[in-house]
Amino acid sequence: MTAARRIVDADGLEALTMRRLADALKLQLPAIYRVFTNKQTLLDELAEAILAEALPDGRGDHWTAEVALLAGQLRTALLAQRDGARIVGGSYAAKRNTLTYADRFVGIMRQAGLDGTAALWATSTVFCYVLGEALEQQGQSADALDRLDRNAARETYPQLFATPVEEIVNFDERFEFGLGLILDGLRQRLHSAGPAEPGAGRARPAPAPPRPGHRPS
Amino acid sequence: MTAARRIVDADGLEALTMRRLADALKLQLPAIYRVFTNKQTLLDELAEAILAEALPDGRGDHWTAEVALLAGQLRTALLAQRDGARIVGGSYAAKRNTLTYADRFVGIMRQAGLDGTAALWATSTVFCYVLGEALEQQGQSADALDRLDRNAARETYPQLFATPVEEIVNFDERFEFGLGLILDGLRQRLHSAGPAEPGAGRARPAPAPPRPGHRPS
DNA sequence: ACCTGAACACCGTTCAAGT
DNA sequence: ACCTGAACACCGTTCAAGT
Numbered sequence: 001m002t003a004a005r006r007i008v009d010a011d012g013l014e015a016l017t018m019r020r021l022a023d024a025l026k027l028q029l030p031a032i033y034r035v036f037t038n039k040q041t042l043l044d045e046l047a048e049a050i051l052a053e054a055l056p057d058g059r060g061d062h063w064t065a066e067v068a069l070l071a072g073q074l075r076t077a078l079l080a081q082r083d084g085a086r087i088v089g090g091s092y093a094a095k096r097n098t099l100t101y102a103d104r105f106v107g108i109m110r111q112a113g114l115d116g117t118a119a120l121w122a123t124s125t126v127f128c129y130v131l132g133e134a135l136e137q138q139g140q141s142a143d144a145l146d147r148l149d150r151n152a153a154r155e156t157y158p159q160l161f162a163t164p165v166e167e168i169v170n171f172d173e174r175f176e177f178g179l180g181l182i183l184d185g186l187r188q189r190l191h192s193a194g195p196a197e198p199g200a201g202r203a204r205p206a207p208a209p210p211r212p213g214h215r216p217s
Numbered sequence: 218m219t220a221a222r223r224i225v226d227a228d229g230l231e232a233l234t235m236r237r238l239a240d241a242l243k244l245q246l247p248a249i250y251r252v253f254t255n256k257q258t259l260l261d262e263l264a265e266a267i268l269a270e271a272l273p274d275g276r277g278d279h280w281t282a283e284v285a286l287l288a289g290q291l292r293t294a295l296l297a298q299r300d301g302a303r304i305v306g307g308s309y310a311a312k313r314n315t316l317t318y319a320d321r322f323v324g325i326m327r328q329a330g331l332d333g334t335a336a337l338w339a340t341s342t343v344f345c346y347v348l349g350e351a352l353e354q355q356g357q358s359a360d361a362l363d364r365l366d367r368n369a370a371r372e373t374y375p376q377l378f379a380t381p382v383e384e385i386v387n388f389d390e391r392f393e394f395g396l397g398l399i400l401d402g403l404r405q406r407l408h409s410a411g412p413a414e415p416g417a418g419r420a421r422p423a424p425a426p427p428r429p430g431h432r433p434s
Numbered sequence: 435a436c437c438t439g440a441a442c443a444c445c446g447t448t449c450a451a452g453t
Numbered sequence: 454a455c456c457t458g459a460a461c462a463c464c465g466t467t468c469a470a471g472t
Contacts, residue, residue, distance in 0.1 A: 018446060028457055030448080039446065089306070089349075092356040094365045099374050107376035116380030118394070124385060125346070125395030128353055132306075132345030135352075139309040148311045157316050159324035163333030168341060177335070178342035181402025188401045235465060245438055247467080256465065 001049055004042065005081060013083040018042075047091035050084050053077035054101055063112035064183055070105055071126050071179050078134040085134035102127070113190045122186060129178060137171045218266055221259065222298060230300040235259075264308035267301050270294035271318055280329035281400055287322055288343050288396055295351040302351035319344070330407045339403060346395060354388045 003024045007016050018039060022029045036042040054077040060066035078084040102123050109119035154161040167174070220241040224233050235256060239246045253259040271294040277283035295301040319340050326336035371378040385391070 017444085019444085029446095030458090031456065033447075034455080086307070089352050089356070090303070092358055099365075099370070099377065103374040103377040106380055110376065110379065117384045120377075120380045120382065120384050121391045121394040122398070124350075124353070124391055125398055128349030128395065129342070129346045130349075131352065132347075132349030133341075135306050135348065136341070136345055139306070141309055148316075153316070157320040159327065160316065160320040160337075162327065163323055163337045165337065167334045167337050174338045174341055177338040178345070178399075181339070181342055181406075182395075182398045183402070184405045185398025185401035188405070189398075234463085236463085246465095247439090248437060250466075251436080 001045060004046055005049065008046075008087075009082045013086055016042075043087060044091045044093040044095070047088045047093070048095050048097050050077055050081050050088055051095060051097035051101065053080060054097065055104065063108050064187070066108045067105075067126065067183060067186070068179065070101070070108075071130055074101070074127070074130050075134055075175060078130070079137065083138060085131055085138050089131055089135060109186075112186075114186075118189065125182060126179075129182060130175075133171070133175050133178065140169065218262060221263055222266065225263075225304070226299045230303055233259075260304060261308045261310040261312070264305045264310070265312050265314050267294055267298050267305055268312060268314035268318065270297060271314065272321065280325050281404070283325045284322075284343065284400060284403070285396065287318070287325075288347055291318070291344070291347050292351055292392060295347070296354065300355060302348055302355050306348055306352060326403075329403075331403075335406065342399060343396075346399060347392075350388070350392050350395065357386065 004016060004021055007020055007024060018032050019029055021042075022032050025032070036045070051074075054070075054074040056069045056073040058069070060069050078088060081087070105123040105126070106116075106119045109122050110116065114122060150161075221233060221238055224237055224241060235249050236246055238259075239249050242249070253262070268291075271287075271291040273286045273290040275286070277286050295305060298304065322340040322343070323333075323336045326339045327333065331339060367378075
């Protein structure tokens, strides 16, 4: 597994072939299939290994801090591995670590006061957003911004070039901004009863009754 | 191009090979390279073709309606093509249609009252979120939910199974929920001066001065 | 100028044959 | 029971040779 990650880190996901992995492990090619039955299961386990780093050790004192921590740690885990977002996004297995991550996230949102369905959807919203951001960041080639003809583009895309376009590539602040939007949206749903009281905190405990029509099988 | 899309729709992105495309076009294999210099340029043009459908014809009367329209149309375009999210997410070219989309989005956000950088980041937030959701939706195999052992999972992931988990797969409402969170966050930033007045609308026009330190070259 | 046959250097995967 | 050599059926890409 570490050998596989090293290959991807060095030469990208395309370079990860069963043959190169066998070479790195000083095995003959068919011996790999005794460890991984498939290339897909290899990729699935790679996704698992990446997501193992997505769970923060500590805990935030407030649900907003906890969500920021979980989202940030997931992002860090994806970015720590070259092509990490593509690996995780391309693995469609019910990954154990994804479920652990989701379980913790859902727990925080329910404790904050969201009902079950909203807690579930909030989890998927943050997960999808973080994945999308990491995918874009890792896909951006270094010279992508410089490659387009600024003078021509300035006339074709006037609105876009009325902004400081270099800020697209300010990934850290860009991520904080987007996450902040989602957090604000969540805050608003938790305070929906009374008028918005910015930074007041202290959410009601969740009743969160599971739906009556929930089939157990 | 339509031949390529037909192959992907029929048998998935993996089935799109230069050989099969040549067959479908009743050409010999090397003749394809007279049209597309690369397989990557073929994929880039595929991404372009998908994104061409992402721009809505009409316009919303309010900025919230316009954002919902743009996000929804992008999602529809991605979902309309099998593996559409993977194709668009895997293409790192400065796509013309992406820029057109971004230009319109940025324009709306600036008109709503956001400054240039915020308008840029808001665009990328929505784009990344929509892409992430579509990626997850298209990656979900039909039986993914049924495959995991519910009884064992109920004990390992208690928070998760305290919710109606089938709702993860309710993609349309899940998307509306997540987009709603982002929209609420944007609304809040536009009303940051006074106290929140839900649904009041009427944002201040944007001054949006381009940064002084902006290098033209 | 355009198209083609044939090949190159790779893939993932399998399997009979060895030890 | 484990490992290996060799092959199978594919890939993307190239190029000398034809018309």
